Amino acid sequence: MTSVWIVLFRGVGGKTQLPVKRLRDALTAGGFEGVATYINSGNAVLRSTLQRPAVSRKIADICSREFGFEKDVHLRSLAEWRELIANNPFPEAVSVPKFLHAAVLADPPEEGRVETLRGYAAAGERIEIVGTVAYLHTPAGFGTSKLAEKFDRGIGVANTARNWNTVIKLEELARQASRGN
Known part of the structure; x- marks a missing residue:
């Protein structure tokens, strides 16, 4: 079953940046669907068939590898949002x-x-x-x-x-x- 996840990155802004276009591209290349980002302060939306822990790990791995970003990633489903x-x-x-x-x-x-x-x-x-x-x-x-x-x-x-x-x-x-x- 495919779920929609709202992804909130902690600590984006100032010295820590996650450029939205590069983030969208990296998450899409990582196998997520329907990736959208909102403003340059650590917000994304995506679809995945993976469960919450796997989605969280995968996003954290992508951010670490692609952006050197090692901060918390918070996920909420559309229903939770x-x-x-x-x-x-x-x-x-x-x-x-x-x-x-x-x-x-x-x-x-x-x-x-x-x-x-x-x-x-x-x-x-x-x-x-x-x-x-x-x-x-x-x-x-x-x-x-x-x-x-x-x-x-x-x-x-x-x-x-x-x-x-x-x-x-x-x-x-x-x-x-x-x-x-």
Whole structure:
């Protein structure tokens, strides 16, 4: 059975680059189908008959060999991504999508860590965990938020975050891939 996977690379940007055209070409040459990328910050969508662990290993091997990239790769199925969207605890925040982020977590965080992070939240900022997704609403801006600044280390588990614009675009690309486009 063929599955559609949303691929989130951690730590892309700044010194670490994954050029999107080369990434698309490398993933396609590696046997993945329907490969699409979205902006130069570590996002891809693809189809494969392989199971999640094999897809993850293969992508990591391709990135190591082709790009010298040795960072975390997070995979979510289209169904899991749709669930991520549906479970958004801050639906009113989608009206300004650059201030709403979803962070895919490798594992559920310890509750004490989430409470500590809440202590950094400025007025109006919020964080909620649903399963292995952290939702952050930073209405004054992610880049100036103390909560956002402390999140990565403070959450205590491997993660990678995307703003809501990217979340919606990746769902659209995954939907297209599921139709064979």
